[in-house]
Structures are given as C-alpha cells and as structure tokens.
Amino acid sequence: MRILINENNEIVGYATVGGLEGDFEIDDSIVPQDFAQNYKPKYYLYQNEQIIVNPNYQTETPVQPTTPTQPVMSDDTLKYMVAxxxxxxxxxxxxxxxxxxxxxxxxxxxxxxxxxxxxANE
Structure with missing residues (x-):
C-alpha cells in the first residue's frame, strides 16, 4: 500500500493500486484490517512505522454555504434578462x-x- 501523510503524520490519502503524488510505500503487514472501511482523511497516523488511530481526530464539519441576505439582482432586472x-x-x-x-x-x-x-450533353 502507498500512503500520503501531512506534516502532522496524519494519513491524508492512500492507494492500493497506482500511487499519489508525494506518497511512499509501506508494508501491508502494518495496515489494520479495517483500514479501508474506517478510512477518513486524518483518522489514522503513521508513527514509528506503524499505523494507529489518531487520538486527536475530530470529524470535520462541512462548511455550509452562506445564502445572500439580499437578492443579487432585482426581479425587474431578471425579467428584462429573460425577455x-x-x-x-x-x-x-x-x-x-x-x-x-x-x-x-x-x-x-x-x-x-x-x-x-x-x-445539353445528349
């Protein structure tokens, strides 16, 4: 398996076939059996040639897009554009x-x- 880690040794990507830019090879014997099923970026750490669960892992909450408080364009402008x-x-x-x-x-x-x-030719 090939893994990609960040500056905190958190595993942020892996590949079982092919590779990732900046990754490196690890021995399959150190990979937990449930690694693929439980994998989330930063959930696992690579330390001392071992893969362990990150004790500081926090679920990242997706950023909700903000909705504008005012319409970007007036209704009249939109009606004109449609026309x-x-x-x-x-x-x-x-x-x-x-x-x-x-x-x-x-x-x-x-x-x-x-x-x-x-x-004419006939």
Whole structure:
C-alpha cells in the first residue's frame, strides 16, 4: 500500500493500486484490517512505522454555504434578462429558418443546372 501523510503524520490519502503524488510505500503487514472501511482523511497516523488511530481526530464539519441576505439582482432586472434572451432565441430561430430556406433554394438551382448540363450533353 502507498500512503500520503501531512506534516502532522496524519494519513491524508492512500492507494492500493497506482500511487499519489508525494506518497511512499509501506508494508501491508502494518495496515489494520479495517483500514479501508474506517478510512477518513486524518483518522489514522503513521508513527514509528506503524499505523494507529489518531487520538486527536475530530470529524470535520462541512462548511455550509452562506445564502445572500439580499437578492443579487432585482426581479425587474431578471425579467428584462429573460425577455432579452427570449427575443435573441426567436431572432436566432428566424435566421436559421432563412438559412435553411436559402440552402433549399441553392440545392434546387444546382439540381436545375445539372439537369440542363446533362440534356445539353445528349
């Protein structure tokens, strides 16, 4: 097994296959049998070529994102943005439809020219 430790000798990562940047190899015989099941970053210490449970381990509480107390944008601003996006979407669809129609017209002209060329060669 390969382990990665921090400056306090707390195991912050491990690999059974491959490796981690900055890790090192340890003998599998010193790894507790329940290591993988109980592993959490900093839960185990690597001391004196032994893996032991960290007596100072504290569960890290995830940081809750703070919600803004005021809206970032006013409702009117958001309504304007939605209306603008809808308008742009309609304009884009109109341009796409025009391009599709132009493409059909060009295909028809090419086909017409090819037919004239075939009849002229006969």
């Amino acid at each position: 603008t996006l809808q308008k742009q979407s309609v304009q884009s669809n109109m341009k796409i439809n025009k391009l599709l129609q132009d493409n059909q017209n060009l295909k028809a002209k090419v086909s017409e020219l090819e037919n004239k060329e075939v009849t």
